[in-house]
Amino acid sequence: MEMKVLCLWYATEAELSRLKAALPDETEVVAPEGEYFSRFESTFAELKRHAIDAEAMIGWAIPKGILEIADKLKLLCWLHAGFDDLDFRLLKERRVTVANTRGANAIAVAEQAIMFVLALAKKTLFKHHAAQEGRRLFPVYADEYRSAMLYGRTIAVVGAGNIGGHIAKCAKGFGMHVLGVRRNKDRPAAGVDVMYDIDELRDVLAKSDYVVLSTPITPDTFQFFGKAELDVMKPSAFLVNRAQGNLIQEKPLYEALTSGRLRGYAADVWWRYEFGRAFPIGYMPRLEIHKLPNVITSIDQASNADDVLDRHLQWGIQSLVEFSNGGVPTRAIDLDLGY
Structure with missing residues (x-):
């Protein structure tokens, strides 16, 4: 042609x-x-x-x-x-x-998501900075210093498509129990132990120690993750957003992270605000979530591999x-x- x-x-x-x-x-x-x-x-x-x-x-x-x-x-x-x-x-x-x-970019983004899971669980940045400053973390087994485990824990991959499937396979390598959530739960995904429909999301969240958002942004998923979803999560759970910033409602996330309702959060993606000509376009959290001590971030770097x-x-x-x-x-x- x-x-x-x-x-x-x-x-x-x-x-x-x-x-x-x-x-x-x-x-x-x-x-x-x-x-x-x-x-x-x-x-x-x-x-x-x-x-x-x-x-x-x-x-x-x-x-x-x-x-x-x-x-x-x-x-x-x-x-x-x-x-x-x-x-x-x-x-x-x-x-x-x-x-x-x-x-x-599926494998690169999946690896970034697993890096975030590990960094949150192991308090990587906190302990790195403590070591740089020459601070001893004492007592050794104090709650505020103790790392979380991946082995034997449950991780939910919300959006078990191409990237989500890679995340699931990586998680299995750490001995995790993997729950998948997708629009069509009859479609299997390698590495997922049990697949759920999106209507069953809150039941899955209540069971999970780690939650990774890996869904595309559509009219149905725009800010679909809010207070109701955060409230059913374990206070000891971690949330990772590897997909789109606008999947999550910012204010409920901030409140969960600052009130002890959520143990930690990580993201490579942030909100895109565009409410009209009078409101400036922005890409970073208005509530400065990225500066919280239980949050780790990058800015659109997952694909830079x-x-x-x-x-x-x-x-x-x-x-x-x-x-x-x-x-x-x-x-x-x-x-x-x-x-």
Whole structure:
């Protein structure tokens, strides 16, 4: 299929050559001109002349207005696992096929989640800082210094999909009892001992010593985890959010962490606030949860691991190849379901 493909970033010569080598000879591959700075940055002005007649686009970010003028667009290769910031309504109206790269960062993100579980349980940062300061933690078995165990404990993986499945398998390696929660509990997942439906979530939370949120963000999951869910958790339990900040309601989480209702929290992702033009967009907790002593954090670093960037590009190219051959990309998403 003769096709024009637009790279949405300042692609390097090596990246452009890789795309051209994988696609049929008649494929036109273009990119904005300019000095490479970031794969997440290009402008409407730089992309406009190519976007108006591109049949396919591939990239990590889309400037506002580009989709609106891309009248010939048939395929968007979105080089992320998540895609909640795309304009689903417009894409559906234009009948654009959207393929993501779900799974490209699955193992890296799962490892980050397990790192958080271990760091919370073993009080890693607290003990590291104590050692740096030359402080002896005495008495040795005092409650405030004692680590938690993983072996023989129960962990709930809420959203036992690709990444959640990797988290479950890692947890089994530590001798944990793994409970999975997913929309369709009849679909098994390796490493999960018992699978539950999302309607059974609170029963699962009450049984769990560790809870890892690994669900996509959809209208059904937006801020679905609030006071009612936190109240049924054990006061000794830990909560890890490896998925999206907006899955959790901020105020109930703050109150649980500061009142002793929740032992600890860890996250690589934070809330995205956008309540209108008068309210500034923000990405960090308004209640400064990230500064609490029983919280450990990073900021969107779970995917920043060896092999991940290359795999995103490789799988995006695969979707382009499948589409150019007349097929539906293996990683096409359902715009009605939102994943």
